[in-house]
Every structure is written in structure tokens, then in C-alpha cells.
Amino acid sequence: MLKKNEIIRLEISGMTNEGNGVGKHEGIAVFVPFTVIGDVIECRIVKVCKTYCYGIIENIVSGSVERTKNDCPVYSRCGGCCFRHMSYEEECRVKEQFIKDSFERIGKLYPEYDSFEGCKQLVGYRNxxxxxxxxxxxxxxxxxxxxxxxxxxxxxxxxxxxxxxxxxxxxxxxxxxxxxxxxxxxxxxxxxxxxxxxxxxxxxxxxxxxxxxxxxxxxxxx
CATH class of the missing domain: 2.40.50.1070 (OB fold (Dihydrolipoamide Acetyltransferase, E2P))
Incomplete structure (x- = not known):
């Protein structure tokens, strides 16, 4: 069982709709903010629950090809958005998977999907x-x-x-x-x-x- 403050090596293989990357360590899901699918990191465990843990990045061993440098000076402490550390193409892929998971994994429904279309305007688009x-x-x-x-x-x-x-x-x-x-x-x-x-x-x-x-x-x- 993982312990608080333990440092582990973790590969990020999934993403939550809160913007946290997810990796598995000895069968335990570990949620880590500011990570991207494909990242390999050294992760410090900060919270231990019965079936999962939360961690923070100690070191990026190898970054995902979809990782980008965010362009906001307060991104690390602001809760206004959660995907600016990855490419927009990857953000679209992640959100498309959220939709499919909602139907299939949660709703047990398997519809045909139209193609996912991203937004043409990437800044200043919120109304x-x-x-x-x-x-x-x-x-x-x-x-x-x-x-x-x-x-x-x-x-x-x-x-x-x-x-x-x-x-x-x-x-x-x-x-x-x-x-x-x-x-x-x-x-x-x-x-x-x-x-x-x-x-x-x-x-x-x-x-x-x-x-x-x-x-x-x-x-x-x-």
C-alpha cells in the first residue's frame, strides 16, 4: 500500500474531466494534476484513500509529445481551466473520450458518434x-x-x-x-x-x- 510522501515512478495513461492525469501503481489508481497522457513522472503521494491516491509531480522523467508550456501566469493556482498544459488537439481527444465514457462505461449505451469538432477560436471565446x-x-x-x-x-x-x-x-x-x-x-x-x-x-x-x-x-x- 502506498504511503503519504512516498515517491514513485508513474506513467500517465488516462485523464479525468477535472484535468488530472491518472496512472496505475501496483493496481492502485494515482491522480496527478498538470500531467498529460504519455508523461512518465516521479510522483510524490500527498493523499492516500482506500482504493486510490492523489499525487503531485516531483520530476518529469519524460514528457508526453502532447505536453505544452501553458501561457497563463496563474495557471498553477487558478481553477478557471485545467487543460492548458497540453496541446489543443490532445484536449479535443480527451474530451471526446469523456463523451464516449459517459455513454459506454457509465450509461452502458453504444451509439454511433459524429466526428468531434474543435473550436476554431482558441482564445477569448467564452461568453x-x-x-x-x-x-x-x-x-x-x-x-x-x-x-x-x-x-x-x-x-x-x-x-x-x-x-x-x-x-x-x-x-x-x-x-x-x-x-x-x-x-x-x-x-x-x-x-x-x-x-x-x-x-x-x-x-x-x-x-x-x-x-x-x-x-x-x-x-x-x-
């Missing part, structure tokens, strides 16, 4: 964003939740979002900090602003801006 707001170092910030947590990664310059979203979010946060509007605190229930929700009309180009706030009735405002 919706929801930025959680938090207070850090005495000021309100917004961005995305870090992986597997509700810690806010202070970053609005996301390559997957249209550039106008960053401009709108930054203007809102400048106003919030100028007026000293408090960000919502999940632990204490204090503060006002919880999320900034943006949506862009694909054809109209119009931007919908929604500010998600706490219940003002409970605060006696209304």
Missing part, C-alpha cells in the same frame, strides 16, 4: 464569466477560485475570456475600492459584494453586468 470577490491585504479583489478551494486567485486577464471582461471587472473593482465597499466574507457572513457576473451577446456585442450581493433584507436595508 460568460463569474468572478468571486474577496478581500486580500486590505483591498477587494476578484478573479477565480483556486483549485479545490474558495480562495480567490486575483486575476482577471484570462485568455479564455474576451478582453472587454477584464476592462469591465477592473473598472468595477476600482469603484469598489474607491468607495470602500466590502467584499463578502464566507467565514463571517459580513461584507456586501459576492460575485461579478458578466455575459456577452455573441451577435449583439452587448455586455450584461450583474453584481451578486448579500441579502439586504436580512441587513435591514429594505
Amino acid at each position: 460568460k464569466a463569474q468572478y468571486p470577490v474577496a478581500e486580500q491585504d486590505g483591498r477587494a479583489v476578484c478573479g477565480f477560485y483556486s483549485r479545490r478551494s474558495h480562495n480567490v486567485c486575483d486575476h482577471t486577464d484570462c485568455a479564455l475570456q474576451p478582453a472587454i471582461f477584464k476592462a469591465v471587472a477592473d473598472d468595477i473593482m476600482a469603484y469598489v475600492n474607491e468607495r470602500k465597499i466590502k467584499a463578502y466574507n464566507e467565514e463571517t457572513g459580513s461584507g456586501l459584494l459576492r460575485h461579478i457576473y458578466l455575459r456577452r451577446g455573441e451577435h449583439s456585442g452587448e455586455i450584461m453586468v450583474c453584481l451578486v450581493i448579500t441579502d439586504l433584507k436580512k441587513r435591514g436595508v429594505f
Whole structure:
């Protein structure tokens, strides 16, 4: 049985829809983020469960041919996306397999599949964003939740979002900090602003801006 902090050699042979690579060690599945099918790594075990484990990369012995250098400065700590460390062609293959697994392995259904078509626009294609707001170092910030947590990664310059979203979010946060509007605190229930929700009309180009706030009735405002 594997032990916490044990370092093992692992070949990544599969991928989860959360973006974790999967390898088998003595019959035990080990899930490792930021890996690609075909990677051979030295892996440190960080969590041991009854039938599987979680690990982190200690060293890449040999990288997959589909491994790429991600182009985001906060990718390692932001939870906004999970496939930027692999080629887009490999991302499409992985997602196609997710679809087939859902039908066949989970649903026990075996349909005929149309060919998988990737997106022609690889940056700025998302038409919706929801930025959680938090207070850090005495000021309100917004961005995305870090992986597997509700810690806010202070970053609005996301390559997957249209550039106008960053401009709108930054203007809102400048106003919030100028007026000293408090960000919502999940632990204490204090503060006002919880999320900034943006949506862009694909054809109209119009931007919908929604500010998600706490219940003002409970605060006696209304």
C-alpha cells in the first residue's frame, strides 16, 4: 500500500474531466494534476484513500509529445481551466473520450458518434464569466477560485475570456475600492459584494453586468 510522501515512478495513461492525469501503481489508481497522457513522472503521494491516491509531480522523467508550456501566469493556482498544459488537439481527444465514457462505461449505451469538432477560436471565446470577490491585504479583489478551494486567485486577464471582461471587472473593482465597499466574507457572513457576473451577446456585442450581493433584507436595508 502506498504511503503519504512516498515517491514513485508513474506513467500517465488516462485523464479525468477535472484535468488530472491518472496512472496505475501496483493496481492502485494515482491522480496527478498538470500531467498529460504519455508523461512518465516521479510522483510524490500527498493523499492516500482506500482504493486510490492523489499525487503531485516531483520530476518529469519524460514528457508526453502532447505536453505544452501553458501561457497563463496563474495557471498553477487558478481553477478557471485545467487543460492548458497540453496541446489543443490532445484536449479535443480527451474530451471526446469523456463523451464516449459517459455513454459506454457509465450509461452502458453504444451509439454511433459524429466526428468531434474543435473550436476554431482558441482564445477569448467564452461568453460568460463569474468572478468571486474577496478581500486580500486590505483591498477587494476578484478573479477565480483556486483549485479545490474558495480562495480567490486575483486575476482577471484570462485568455479564455474576451478582453472587454477584464476592462469591465477592473473598472468595477476600482469603484469598489474607491468607495470602500466590502467584499463578502464566507467565514463571517459580513461584507456586501459576492460575485461579478458578466455575459456577452455573441451577435449583439452587448455586455450584461450583474453584481451578486448579500441579502439586504436580512441587513435591514429594505
